Structures are given as structure tokens and as C-alpha cells.
Amino acid sequence: MTLSSLRSVALFGAMFGGARPSPEERLVRAVREGDTAALGEVYDAHHEAVRAFARRLLGDDAAAEDLVHDVFVALPDALGSFQGNASLRTFLISVAVNRARHEKRSTARRLGAYERLHAEPRGESDDPEHLRARRSLAQTLSRCIARLPMEQRVAIVLCVVEERTSVEAAEIVGVPEATMRTRVFHARRKLRELMESEVSR
Secondary structure (H helix, E strand, O other), rough: OOOHHHHHHHHHHHHHHOOOOOOOOOHHHHHHHOOHHHHHHHHHHHHHHHHHHHHHOOOOHHHHHHHHHHHHHHHHHHHHHHOEEEEEEEEHHHHHHHHHHOOOOOOOOOOHHHHHHHHOOOOOOOOOOHHHHHHHHHHHHHHHOOOOOOHHHHHHHHHHHOOOOHHHHHHOOHHHHHHHHHHHHHHHHHHHHHHHHHOOO
């Protein structure tokens, strides 16, 4: 077989052999190559999910918007490590985790989304005293959450607030599943200690 024939066979195989790239794979390739229109498509498809995660993690709308911006600006370079084993959305959340972990911010973090972890069961009473008590509890919990190490905060958001499995959360963060379970355990214990300390004041 001549060299020309070999090249033709190789070209045919590349064009028609095996599975064709999925739309997401083609989009990832385009973003890697610097296609701004493709990056815009990724943003349109996934920015709401990234923003929701950022708000739960940081508890502050402005800080969440900053983090979303950072994630998508960093995405073309970050995709160099994308293996395709997880969905692009899951990968984006992992980028957000890494950006938040290394970002030093001076503003206080308000994590009201955690209210449902420790708040008393909702009753039918909507009297002012009851509502004041719930607001006070939420504020106390937010202060306690803000004192958790970032790794524990991320674990709680992923596994409890967003109800992801420990396997998926571990994949996002890049740690063994056992490590993720341990972080959730210690985060819950630390929260109880901080809440008890606040109440006893």
C-alpha cells in the first residue's frame, strides 16, 4: 500500500470511524482554541448553575458575581485539565471551588442558605415573635458558617445544600470520597460547637 493510500485510509478513519464528538465535546474544543462565541455559549448554558453555587458558598450576591466572572474568564486555560470524565457543568463547579478556595476576600460571608440545616421546624405560626426568633437563628448560623474553613464550607454546600452525592462532590473538589465524607462530618460537628457557643453568650 502506497503512502498516499495510507493517508487516505487514515483520513477516512478520522472522518467516519468511531463515535463522532458530542456537541459538548465540540464546544469544549472550541473554547480551548479561544473561540469567544463558544465561550459565550457555555456561559449562557451554565452561568445560572455556577451563580447559584457561588451564592450558597459565599452568601453574598456581589461576591458570587465576582466568582462567576472569574470562573468564565479562567475557563479557556482551565479546560486544559478537562478529561471529559464528568459533565462540563460539574467541571465548572470544580473551577468555582478552586477559585473560591484561593481567593482572599475581606468582606463577611452571609450564608443564609444554610438556615434549613439547623433551623427549627416550620410551624403554622407567623406571629412577629416567631419570625424574629427565626431571623435571629439564621443570623447566628450565618456567622458560624463564615467561621468554617473553606474546605468544610464547600463540603456542606455540595453534599447538604445541593444534595450531591459524596462521590460527585469528591470528584468536583478532586479528593477521595472518604475525605469528602470526613469534611462533612467535621463541618457538622464544628457548626454544632459554634452554635452552642453563640447561644451560651
